[in-house]
Each structure stands twice: as C-alpha cells, then as structure tokens.
Amino acid sequence: MRLELHEVHVSDIQWGPKTEVRDHVLYVSREEAAASVSGDDRFASVRLDLARPGESVRIIPVKDVVEPRVKLKGGRGYFPGFFAPPETAGDGVTLVLKGAAVVTCGPIVAFQEGFIDMSGTGADYTPFSGTRNLVLTVEPATDLGKHAYEEALRLAGLKLGLYLAEACRDARVDEVRVFDKGSIVEESAKYPDLPRILYVCMAITQGLLHDTYLYSADLKTVLPTLIHPNEVLDGALVSGNCVSACDKNTTYHHVNNPVVEALYKRHGKDLNFLGVVPAVEDVRLAGKERASSMNAALARNLGAHGVVVTEEGYGNPDTDLCLNAKKCEQLGIRTVVISDEAAGTDGASQGLADATPEMSAFVSSGNVNEMIEVPAMKTVLGHPEAIAHLSGGAAESLRPDGSMFVELQAVIGSTCELGFSRVGCEWI
Amino acid sequence: MTIRVVHYINQFYAGLGGEEAANHLPESREGVVGPGMQLKALFGDRAEIVGTVICGDGYYGEHMEEARAECLKLIGAFKPDLLVAGPGFNAGRYGVACGDVCAEAGKALGIPTVTALYPENPGVELYAKKTVVVQAADSARGMKAALEGMARVGLKLAAGEPMGPARLEGTISRGIRKNFFSTTNGAERAVAMLLDKIAGKPFRTEYEMPVFNRIPPAAPIKDMKKATIALVSSGGIVPKGNPDHIRVSSAETYGRYDISNLDDLTPETYESVHGGYDRVWASEDPDVVLPVDVMRELEREGVFAKLYDHIYTTTGTGTAVAHAERFGREIGAQLKEAGVDGVILTST
Secondary structure (H helix, E strand, O other), X not given: OEEEEEEEXXXXXXXXXXXXXXXXXXXXXXXXXXXXXXXXXXXXXXXXXXXXXXXXXXEEEEEEEEOOEEEEEOOOOEOEOOEEXXXXXXXXXXXXXXXXXXXXXXXXXXXXXXXXXXXXXXXXXXXXXXXXXXXXXXXXXXXXXXXXXXXXHHHHHHHHHHHHHHHXXXXXXXXXXXXXXXXXHHHHXXXXXXXXXXXXXXXXXXXXOEXXXXXXXXXXXXXXXXXXXXXXXXXXXXXXXXXXXXXOOOHHHHHOOXXXXXXHHXXXXXXXXXXXXXXXXXXXXXXXXHHHHHXXXXXXXXXXXXXXXXXOOOOOHHHHHHHHHHHHHHOOOEEEEEEEEOOOOOOOOOOOOOOOOOOOOEEXXXXXXXXXEEOOOOEEEEOHXXXXXXXXXXXXXXXXXXXXXXXXXXXXXXXXXXXXXXXXXXXX | OOEEEEEEEEOOOOOXXXXXXXXXXXXXXXXXXXXXXXXXXXXXXXXXXEEEEXXXXXXXXXXXXXXXXXXXXXXXXXXXXXXXXXXXXXOHHHHHHHHHHHHHHHHHXXXXXXXXXXXXXXXXXXXXXXOEEEEOOOOHHXXXXXXXXXXXXXXXXXXXXXXXXXXXXXXXXXXXXXXXXXXXXXXXHHHHHHHHHHOOOOOOOOOOOOOOOOOOOOOOOOOHHHOEEEEEEOEOEEEOOOOOOOOOOOOOOOEEEEOOOOOOOOOOOEEEOOOOOOOHHHHHOHHHOOOHHHHHHHHXXXXXXXEOOEEEEOEOOOOOHHHHHHHHHHHHHHHHHOOOOEEEEEOO
C-alpha cells in the first residue's frame, strides 16, 4: 500500500473572493464556504471566522478539528463512508492543506468540549494554536436534540475541510511524504530479524455522544480488526466524541496519528510495523474483557513481539488499558502504554482509576487536573460562559476580566494520549 | 545583588565534638564554619554565606520547640535570602533537625530553604513536603556531591527559577506530579521505550503503578426486611440548580440531600451535572441514574424496611483518587452513624 501525502504549506489564512492557496496563504471565500455547509435544516445559522497563531482569540466550546484534505488519485472525496465511497483508504495521492484546520464550535454539546487559545499560556498546550483555523460556529434549529446536533456538526466539519481542500486541488505542492509498506508477509520476509510491532489504538466507543467511526461504521459495534497504517493516515477514523477535551482524539489527530508516524519512521530500520488495531472501549466489563482478549489474540496470531497501546479518555477506559497491557504481557508480548493521569489539582493523588503490574512501561501525557491560568482574549468565538459546564471548568473559572483559571483538561488536545504533544508528568 | 545565605550545621560539623557535645546550645557565627568553606567556594560570587547557625543534635531533638525558636531567631538576625542546612546524610537526629529548621524558617521568614539527606533518613519522610531535599549519600563520603547539589538548587530557588523534575534536579520527590514539556513527543518516547523493553535493555517508566487500597467488604445483611438502605451516587444527580456547586468534573466535594418527601426524581426538582457522560436522558428522568422511584416501590413492597432519608451524590469523572477516598470515608462514617445497614452505589 502506497500513500502519497501532497502537502501544501499554509502559513496564513485570509478571506478572499475565491477559495485558493497563493504564496502559502489560504484565501477563503466566506460566502462559498458557508454555502458548503449551510444546506442542513438542523442549523438555525452558520458563522465562519478566522483564527491565526499568536492572535488574541479564544474558541469555545470546540467540538472537533479537521485537517483539510481531498483525494487526488486512488479515490475521491475524503473520509470514506462519509464524503467518499466506503472503500479502503490509504492508497494513491491525497492533497493536504498542511498548517490549516477547520475547528467546529457551537452551543449544544456544551458540556464535554474544550477551548483553544491562539496565544498566551493556553496556546502552549494545544496543537491548534499553531494552525490557521477556519472556525465554524453553528446555532442549532429550535428543539434540535443533542444527538442530531452532534451528527450534523460532525458532518459539517468534515464537509468544510473537504470543501477547502477540493477548492485548492491545483495548488502548488510544497512537500510529498510517502508511506509505503507491503503486506505483513512481504515485510516480514524483508525484515526477518526486526521485532514485529503492533499498534492498538483504543478509541472511545461508548455511545451517548462518546463515539468513534471507522469507515463511518460505529466502532462500538465492531469487533477488533486489523488495518494498514496508511488507512489511519488517510481518513479511515473519524471522531464523534463529545468528551473531556484534553484527551479526546480529534479527527485531525487521527489522520496525523503520531504513533503511526513514529513506528513508520523506524519501520525497516529498528522494527517491523505490523499494523493498527482500532480498539473499542466498551462500557461493560464483559465488553472490555472480550475486546482486550481479541486484541491480544490478534497480536499473538500476527507474531507480534511488542505492542504500543494508546488510550482515549480516562476513568473507566483505564481498565481497558490495563487489560490490554496485561493480556499481551501474559502472552509474552512486550507492551508500552501512553496515558494521561488524573493526579488532582495538587498533583498529590494517584493518577489512574485502575492499575496492573504488567503496565510496567508507561508514557505519561500529563496530569489533566493541573491548573493553568489563561489571560483574557480580545476576541472570543463561540460561547465564553460555556466554561462553567466544560470538564475542567467550574462556575467560578471565568473571571469578570475575561481571564480564566481552569484545569488543563479544558484545553483541546492538551494531554492527548496518542502522544501528540511533548507534555508529560514527572515527580517533583 | 549577592544572595545572602545562612548555613545550619550540627555540633559535629562545627568541630565541637561528637556525642559528648550533642547538647550544645544554639549559637551563631559570622561567615563560614566547617563544610561551609566548600559551600562558599561553590557559591563563588553568586551568593555569600553571611553566617552559620550551630546546634547540637541532641538538644534539637530533645528540646525541639526551644531549639527551633532560638535557631530561627539567630537565622533571622542575618536577614538571609536562603537557608542551607546540612548535609545530614543518614544521621537521624541531624536529618530531622535540618528538615525542621528548614521547614520552619521557610514558613516564618518566607525564604527558600534546602537541605541534603539520604532517602531513608527519617527527616525525609517528615519534611520532604515542606522544604527541598537534595538526595545525598548515606555518609560524609558523599559530601562533595551533596554540597554541589545544595549550592545549585539553592541558587535556583533564591533566584525564583522554576524547578524541574526531581530526577533531573537531584532532589527527593515530594510525591507530587507536575507537567513538563519533554524534548520529544509521547509517541516517540513510547516507541523507544518499547524497543528497549523488547531488547531487554533498562528503560524508565514515566509512572510507576500506584497500589490501590483494598477494602474488605462488610458482612452481608442478615435480614433485608429490617434493613435501612441508602443511595449514594457518583452519577452527578443534584437538586436543580446544583445548590452546592459540585464541579461537573474533578469534583472535590459531594452533596447530601433530603429525599424523605420524594417518591420520584423529576426534571423539575433534580438534574445531572456530570461532565463525563451524555446527560440528555438523566436530566429527563434523574431516576435512571439515582433510582429513588424504584427504591420507593421496593420499600412499599417490604423488600427492605426503609430508604434512608438522605442521598449522597458527586460527579465521578476526572476525580482524583485522593478525593474519592476521602468522600468514601466521610460518607461511610456518616451512614454508619445514622444506622444505615446497606448502600446501593450507582455510577455512570
């Protein structure tokens, strides 16, 4: 499977008469872009804004972030099952507007979302203070239920990302990144002496606005399955999550999965990258037992020597994490996990809801409860008062002067358990 | 401006003698004494040891309040910016004296303090949270490294510079987790760690597994028909408007509410404020999380004698285990005091 990511480097975003990239500036036709998502009668209104790195802008409450992409060869549209035929992703050529992002925002799903600050302390903790953002804020139609709203906003974000990339499909490409890897049999014949590594990518699949989609299939109904790393990097996974902001994997995170990239980088040199198992986090213990057993069995049947397990969320998924590590280790398969910690605002509490001695190699992506102070922003896109209802926020978080004192978990992607950022916890 | 430092040492390092001089009363001298000489060299022109305070270990241990008060007076008289004590290595009484004088001086004078102790010194357990303890060897063979550590950390503290992780600062952890920015992202660290683990090479886990307290279950209820049963929930069901402002996540409090007159929780009276799940249906009918309605039916049927008059509730998402433990202890004690026989815990 060979995937070419044709990256157009975007260093600024501006409104323009037509949507295009010129000299690394993404010009967006506000009217045309709005029209691309405003046909949905579930929305009362649609509003678009721009947010650039370094600006005094807060976006709140944020639902998802999408990287603008479109298939150039080996398919059409993007996100198979949503805005492309439900066919295998990961082959051919994909255009990427690197450095740009679509951020979705709106008032209904207002309790499990987060914020993005484009400057100040909060900006240090989110990757999306570094992207040039087209912010989509939608107000729901009267009496629209939360679940319908979630779906509508999720699809609108994907659609807007596709619209941007589609409009720029002839833009000059700055960099081509190639991801090329054969079947497991071929690669194992090429690299018989390298340790075989499987990646188990846990995803929140719990229903009730806590869902992830694989080729548009609701992942909570899917048994563990093996996919090629290229599929992850080419839009097979889509976030439908309305969950604590710090450690939910946005759709942007999925297509830029850092574990996939890190394993790819060392494939054929230090290791043999077998593939990815998008793994469920069931709400029931029996479901957790079944999923972890099947994940471990897949690893064993593939002859894996080692497994990287990444978590999404905290709390009950800590049990899935433990079971995945435990069952692999018990089969003699070495395991490393990436997870965040809930060590309390003072950092003095134990940080996991469950633990097991087999989880002996742990990469920390930070304490979600650590308090940060973020300054007031000149412009607030969305609904600033939502902080009272966000995980990590409280009624007193938003001060009269517009500054906030909040837990890190209110910041989108701040403790991402894919290991996307450099934040991690240490003992002091 | 040069940083003014006071150095605290015991009678032995002041050259006054060992056990026979252990009751030496607190005294102060201008400038350096004993190991202060090496410390002075390490500080160079960045800091000046303006005075040394000396106290016998026996006296400090046996007359702690007097010794502490006297030492604080002597230290304060030098108007220091920083207090350095020891190193105390694995000397028990000396370690406690170093830890205590640092903790108290920090509190009373508002200055940074640092000492150096062996991890097993009893002073570590008592004072590591109240001062900064550089990790030292168990004996004076480690003098040079301990003094270097104290000088480096002391200068940093006096300058108000942020401290890094304990393992990099060479200090003994206070048991606190703090976020830092690493040089590589978590994914790259994970892959490197996995390759080391597979190769059987040493690797450093970033979080050692915590050990959970195992709580023995209470004895079964002998006769349910005579039992009082309480409802306790981490599902975030609270009286409408959340009167006690229980946080939507990472709760540090819980609520106790009277349900003695309620047969049913309605959307007019109760709601969910939990930040970790979809509250749509829980707010339409709070009984789906906190089943007062069903419990009343069972009570009427005589399955158990009485539903306890109060519910306890909090939000269980991102909640630190330390707070959860405290909630459990307090709620358990109150229910026991109230003669409750059994509890149904509902979660989400």
